[in-house]
Amino acid sequence: xxxxxxxxxxxxxxxxxxxxxxxxxxxxxxxxxxxxxxxxxxxxxxxxxxxxxxxxxxxxxxxxxxxxxxxxxxxxxxxxxxxxxxxxxxxxxxxxxxxxxxxxxxxxxxxxxxxxxxxxxxxxxxxxxxxxxxxxxxxxxxxxxxxxxxxxxxxxxxxxxxxxxxxxxxxxxxxxxxxxxxxxxxxxxxxxxxxxxxxxxxxxxxxxxxxxxxxxxxxxxxxxxxxxxxxxxxxxxxxxxxxxxxxxxxxxxxxxxxxxxxxxxxxxxxxxxxxxxxxxxxxxxxxxxxxxxxxxxxxxxxxxxxxxxxxxxxxxxxxxxxxxxxxxxxxxxxxxxxxxxxxxxxxxxxxxxxxxxxxxxxxxxxxxxxxxxxxxxxxxxxxxxxxxxxxxxxxxx
Ligand SMILES: Cc1cc2nc3c(=O)[nH]c(=O)nc-3n(C[C@H](O)[C@H](O)[C@H](O)COP(=O)(O)OP(=O)(O)OC[C@H]3O[C@@H](n4cnc5c(N)ncnc54)[C@H](O)[C@@H]3O)c2cc1C
Numbered sequence: 022x023x024x025x026x027x028x029x030x031x032x033x034x035x036x037x038x039x040x041x042x043x044x045x046x047x048x049x050x051x052x053x054x055x056x057x058x059x060x061x062x063x064x065x066x067x068x069x070x071x072x073x074x075x076x077x078x079x080x081x082x083x084x085x086x087x088x089x090x091x092x093x094x095x096x097x098x099x100x101x102x103x104x105x106x107x108x109x110x111x112x113x114x115x116x117x118x119x120x121x122x123x124x125x126x127x128x129x130x131x132x133x134x135x136x137x138x139x140x141x142x143x144x145x146x147x148x149x150x151x152x153x154x155x156x157x158x159x160x161x162x163x164x165x166x167x168x169x170x171x172x173x174x175x176x177x178x179x180x181x182x183x184x185x186x187x188x189x190x191x192x193x194x195x196x197x198x199x200x201x202x203x204x205x206x207x208x209x210x211x212x213x214x215x216x217x218x219x220x221x222x223x224x225x226x227x228x229x230x231x232x233x234x235x236x237x238x239x240x241x242x243x244x245x246x247x248x249x250x251x252x253x254x255x256x257x258x259x260x261x262x263x264x265x266x267x268x269x270x271x272x273x274x275x276x277x278x279x280x281x282x283x284x285x286x287x288x289x290x291x292x293x294x295x296x297x298x299x300x301x302x303x304x305x306x307x308x309x310x311x312x313x314x315x316x317x318x319x320x321x322x323x324x325x326x327x328x329x330x331x332x333x334x335x336x337x338x339x340x341x342x343x344x345x346x347x348x349x350x351x352x353x354x355x356x357x358x359x360x361x362x363x364x365x366x367x368x369x370x371x372x373x374x375x376x377x378x379x380x381x382x383x384x385x386x387x388x389x390x391x392x393x394x395x396x397x398x399x400x401x402x403x404x405x406x407x408x409x410x411x412x413x414x415x416x417x418x
Contacts, residue, residue: 043177043191043192043193044068044069044070044191044192044193045067045068045069045193045194045195045346045350046062046067046068046069046070046193046194046195046196046197046346046350047069047070047071047072047178047180047191047193047195047196047197048062048069048070048071048072048196048197048199049072049168049180049196049197049198049199049200049206050071050072050073050198050199050200050201050318050320051071051072051073051075051078051147051151051162051164051199052147052199052201052318052319053084053143053146053147053150053318053332053335053336054199054317054318054319054332054335054336054338054339055071055073055197055199055200055318056071056147056150056151056153056154056162057094057095057098057150057335057336057339058071058197058199058317058339058342058343059071059154059157059158059161059162060098060099060100060150060153060154060157061094061098061339061340061343062343062346062347063154063157063158063161064098064099064157065343065344065347066347067343067346067347067350069158069161070161070163070191070193071154071161071162071163072163072166072168072180072182072191073162073163073164073165073166074164074165074166074167074168075164075165076164076165078144078147078148078151079144080144081143081144081295083143083297083326084143084146084326084329084331084332085140085141085142085143085251085253085259085329086111086138086139086140086251086329086330086333087104087108087138087139087140087141087146087332087333088138088329088330088333088414088415089128089131089132089135089136089137089138089414089415089416090333090337090414090415090416090418091332091333091336091337091415092104092105092135092139093135094336094337094340095336096135098153099153100149100150100153101135103149103152103153104139104141104145104146104149105139107141107145107149107254108139108140108141108145108254109139109140109141109236109252109253109254110137110138110139110140110236111128111137111138111139111140111236111237111238111251111252112127112128112129112136112137112236112237113125113126113127113128113129113237113238114126114128114237114238114239114240114413115234115237115238115239115240116240116241116242116397116401117239117240117241117242117284118241118242118243118394119241119243119244119245119283119284119285123242123394123397123398123401124397124398124401124402124406125237125401126401126406126409126410126413127406127410128410128413128414130406130407130410130411131410131411131414131416138238138329138414140251140252140253140254140259141254142253142254143332145254146332163184165184165185166182166183166184166189167182167183167184168180168181168182168200168205168206169181169182169183169205170182171196171206171209171210171314173312173313173314176194177192177193177194177313178192178193178194178195178196178313178314179191179192180192180193180196194313194349194350195313195314195315195346195349195350195355196313196314196315197314197315197316197317197339197342197346198210198314198315198316198317198320198321199317199318199320199335199339200320201318201319201320202304202319202320202323204316204319204320206314206316206320207306207316207320207321210311210314211311212306212307212308212311212316213306213307214304214305214306214307215304215305215306215307216302216303216304216305216323217302217303217304218300218301218302219300219301219302219303219325219381221263221300221301221325221327221381221385222263222264222266222267222268222298222299222300222301223261223262223263223264223298223299223301223327224261224262224264224268224271224275224276224296224297224298225259225260225261225262225276225295225296225297225298225299226259226260226273226276226288226293226294226295226296226297227253227257227258227259227260227293227294227295228257228258228260228288228289228292228293228294229256229257229258229289229292230252230253230256230257230258231258231286231287231288231289232250232258232286234250234252234258235252236252237252238250238251238252239251241283241284242383242384242393242394242397243283243284244386244387244390245263245279245282245283245386246262246263246264246265246279246283246384246385246386247261247262247263247327247383247384247385248260248261248262248263248279248280248283248284249261249327249384257292257294260276260280260288261327262276262279262280262283263384263385263386264279264298267298267300268298269298271296271297271298272296273290273293273296275298276288276296277290299326301325301326301327301381302323302325303323303324303325303374303377303378304322304323305321305322305367305370305371305374306320306321306322306367308363308367309321309338309362309363309366309367310359310360310362310363313355315342315345315346315359315362317335317338317339317342317366318331318332318334318335318338318339319331319335321335321338321366321367321370322334322370322373322374324370324373324374324377325374325377325378325380325381326377327377327380327381327384328376328377328380328381328413330373330376330377330415333415334369334370334373334415334418337366337369337415337418338366338369341362341365341366342362345358345359345361345362369418372417372418373415373418376412383397
C-alpha cells in the first residue's frame with residue numbers, strides 16, 4: 022500500500038526512541054515467507070512493515086523447487102510471470118535405478134495452468150518478491166533492523182529493535198514471526214519446537230548440465246543411496262547425493278565421485294557454481310500463535326528438504342495468515358481466528374513432514390532393493406501416477 026502514514030509512539034521510556042512507526046501488522050524476517058506475506062498483506066490493504074536484520078540478501082540458491090499451489094498464489098500477488106520467465110518448468114520427474122528407468126511422474130497431469138514445478142534459485146525468488154513488495158508498499162521493508170525485545174499488551178505488540186547501534190521501537194496490532202528456524206520470537210514466546218535430527222546427510226552442488234534429461238528431474242534410487250538432479254536456469258543442473266556421514270566441508274570429489282561411481286555420469290568440475298552439504302531435521306512448533314503473534318514458515322516448522330517443500334509450505338501458511346490477520350483487524354475477538362490458523366497450519370505441516378519423510382526413506386540404502394524398485398514402478402503406473410503427481414506437487418496441504 023503506497024503512501025503509508027506513521028504516527029508517533031512512545032511507551033517504552035527505557036528505550037532511546039529514534040522514531041516510532043505503528044503499522045497494523047509487523048512481519049519479522051524478509052526471507053521468502055516474510056516477503057510473500059508482506060506483499061499479500063499490502064495487497065489486502067493492510068498497513069504492513071517487514072523488518073529484516075540483514076542489509077544484503079545471501080546469494081544462496083538452497084530452495085529451487087516452486088510447486089503449483091504456490092504458483093497459483095504467487096500469480097495472485099502478481100509475481101508468477103517474473104518468476105516463470107526466469108526459471109525452468111519441470112514437467113516430468115524420471116525415476117531410475119543406477120542402470121535402468123523405473124518410470125516417471127508426469128506433472129502435466131496436474132491442473133493447468135501451473136502443471137509443472139518451477140526451478141528457480143532462492144535468491145532470484147527473493148529478489149522478485151522484494152521488488153514486488155516495494156511496488157505494493159514502498160516504505161514497508163526496513164533492512165538492518167534486528168528485533169531484540171518483545172512485549173504484548175491487551176491491544177498491541179511492541180518490538181524493540183537494534184538499528185545502526187540504536188534502539189528503536191515499533192508497534193502494531195499483530196506481529197508475524199517469519200524469522201526462520203532459529204526464530205528469536207518463537208523462543209521469546211516460550212513456544213516449544215519439538216522434533217529431532219535424522220541420521221541422513223547429503224552433499225549438493227550446481228554444475229553445467231551434461232545429461233540428456235533436458236528440463237526433466239532425475240531421481241536415481243541406487244543401492245548406495247539416493248541421487249537427485251534438477252535442471253536450473255543457464256543450462257546448469259543441481260545434483261544432490263546421499264552421503265554416509267555428514268561432510269561439514271565437502272570438496273568437489275565428494276559429489277563428483279558418487280555421481281560417477283553410481284550413475285556413470287561425469288560432472289564438469291570447472292563448471293561448478295555451488296557446493297554445500299546438509300543434515301536433515303524435523304521440527305514443529307507446539308502451537309503457531311501466542312496472543313497477538315503468529316508464526317509462519319521455518320519459524321513454525323522445519324522438514325526434510327528432500328521433496329523441496331519448506332519454502333512452499335511457508336507460503337501456504339502466509340496466504341492463510343494474511344486472510345486471518347485482515348479479519349482479525351476488524352474482529353471483536355481475534356482469538357478463535359488465530360486458534361483455527363494454528364490448528365490448520367499445524368495439520369498441514371504434519372502432512373508435509375510425512376511426505377518429506379517418505380521421499381527420504383525411499384532414498385536410503387536398502388537391503389531389499391528389488392522390493393523398493395517394484396513398489397516405485399507400481400506407484401509410477403496409473404491410477405497411482407496421477408495421485409503421486411499431486412502429492413509430489415503439494416496438493417491437499
Ligand atoms: C539444502 C536446502 C534445500 C532446500 N530446497 C527447498 C526447495 O527446493 N523448496 C522448498 O520449498 N524449500 C526448500 N528448502 C527450505 C527453504 O530454504 C526454507 O524453508 C525457507 O528458506 C524458509 O523461509 P523463511 O522465510 O521461513 O525463513 P528464512 O529463509 O530463514 O528467513 C528468515 C529471515 O528472518 C531474518 N531474521 C531472523 N531473525 C531476525 C530478527 N531477530 N530480526 C529481524 N530479522 C530476522 C533472517 O535474516 C532471514 O532473512 C531447502 C532448504 C535447504 C537447507
